[in-house]
Amino acid sequence: MQPDPERERLDAEWVTLNAVRELMRMATHGDSSQSTYDQALELGARICPQVLGDDVSLLKRDRESPTVREFRQRAEAKSRKTGEPVSAASLLESEVAEYRDLLSTARNRQRTDQLKSRLTQMEQALADIAPNRHSESQLIWRDAYSIHRDAPDLKIGQGHKDFLLPDNNVLRVRVTHPERAESISGADIIYERHSPGNRTVNVVGVQYKIWEERTLYLNDDRTRRQLSRMEEFFCKRGLCKPGDTDHTFRFPFCSAFLRPTDRLQSPNQELRSTGEHIPICLINDVKRTGIRGADVLQYDDLRHMSLSYSVFEELFTSGKLGSRTLRYDELQQLYSVFDEMIDKDHILIHAQDFDNWDAAAS
Numbered sequence: 001m002q003p004d005p006e007r008e009r010l011d012a013e014w015v016t017l018n019a020v021r022e023l024m025r026m027a028t029h030g031d032s033s034q035s036t037y038d039q040a041l042e043l044g045a046r047i048c049p050q051v052l053g054d055d056v057s058l059l060k061r062d063r064e065s066p067t068v069r070e071f072r073q074r075a076e077a078k079s080r081k082t083g084e085p086v087s088a089a090s091l092l093e094s095e096v097a098e099y100r101d102l103l104s105t106a107r108n109r110q111r112t113d114q115l116k117s118r119l120t121q122m123e124q125a126l127a128d129i130a131p132n133r134h135s136e137s138q139l140i141w142r143d144a145y146s147i148h149r150d151a152p153d154l155k156i157g158q159g160h161k162d163f164l165l166p167d168n169n170v171l172r173v174r175v176t177h178p179e180r181a182e183s184i185s186g187a188d189i190i191y192e193r194h195s196p197g198n199r200t201v202n203v204v205g206v207q208y209k210i211w212e213e214r215t216l217y218l219n220d221d222r223t224r225r226q227l228s229r230m231e232e233f234f235c236k237r238g239l240c241k242p243g244d245t246d247h248t249f250r251f252p253f254c255s256a257f258l259r260p261t262d263r264l265q266s267p268n269q270e271l272r273s274t275g276e277h278i279p280i281c282l283i284n285d286v287k288r289t290g291i292r293g294a295d296v297l298q299y300d301d302l303r304h305m306s307l308s309y310s311v312f313e314e315l316f317t318s319g320k321l322g323s324r325t326l327r328y329d330e331l332q333q334l335y336s337v338f339d340e341m342i343d344k345d346h347i348l349i350h351a352q353d354f355d356n357w358d359a360a361a362s
């Protein structure tokens with residue numbers, strides 16, 4: 001099969017976008033009004049600009065208005081022609097100024113309806129591409145100042161970004177991914193819910209992979225390696241076994257989940273995903289042997305034990321799913337082997353959700 005760069009790019013963006021959206025859902029306790037695809041695209045552009053940035057993303061490009069696209073193309077063409085970088089925003093600004101100037105000449109009954117409607121389109125386009133757009137989601141995902149805390153610190157990727165959440169928790173996010181965004185074939189989230197007052201944490205891991213026709217083949221080395229990475233990190237290190245401080249009324253097993261995601265056929269397709277979460281510990285029990293002896297996971301075999309995204313998020317945010325409660329010294333130990341979680345074909349999003357307890361105290 002010939003490699004198709006646009007196809008690879010779209011898969012990479014889609015799997016990343018799904019991970020970012022679920023990150024937002026976990027951080028806002030499943031509030032769907034604060035985790036739309038548009039908001040996830042916004043946050044994605046900020047935490048992984050090489051994948052979901054305005055100037056590179058196929059998904060973004062196809063969601064922009066015809067006027068925005070026209071001016072992006074004009075800016076590109078003009079940059080080529082002059083050899084100087086020209087931005088779509090600056091072209092729009094000068095056009096808007098000219099139309100306003102022309103309109104100011106109108107007297108009495110002169111007809112200006114076409115000028116006015118074009119001006120409105122361009123003003124809207126300018127608002128859409130201006131850096132401070134979408135004030136609504138900016139409010140929700142405000143950058144938070146780093147607050148001194150003694151929580152374990154992880155050094156991966158290009159440093160961290162802090163966000164202030166609606167409930168006054170702080171979300172600290174780190175991202176690492178392969179240099180070529182196109183080589184991203186899956187995404188991993190490690191989400192930590194901290195109780196800084198108790199110096200404890202609960203962790204959950206989710207691995208996003210694209211499947212076709214609700215079927216995932218498990219035979220190639222890459223897929224096997226990626227799944228066992230999760231299992232080694234969570235299950236085999238005992239994170240899935242209850243600790244003595246944990247309540248026993250909860251989802252019983254496994255803090256590592258596989259989240260297969262339907263492939264997006266084209267960038268302008270309506271964005272929607274099914275969102276089953278399968279405990280990684282149980283994959284061996286539900287896989288079946290398919291064509292030529294290959295191991296496969298199929299939707300029909302796993303749906304009786306998988307969790308929908310809303311159940312998953314609700315159980316995690318209410319402390320009934322995820323790892324056992326870890327002390328900070330245990331988390332520090334986990335960080336010392338964190339390199340094992342980094343895969344050359346995956347984007348890795350690491351998030352620490354801090355209870356506002358110590359923000360108030362400091």
Ligand SMILES: [Zn+2]
Nearest residue numbers: 235240254281
């Ligand atoms: Zn497990």
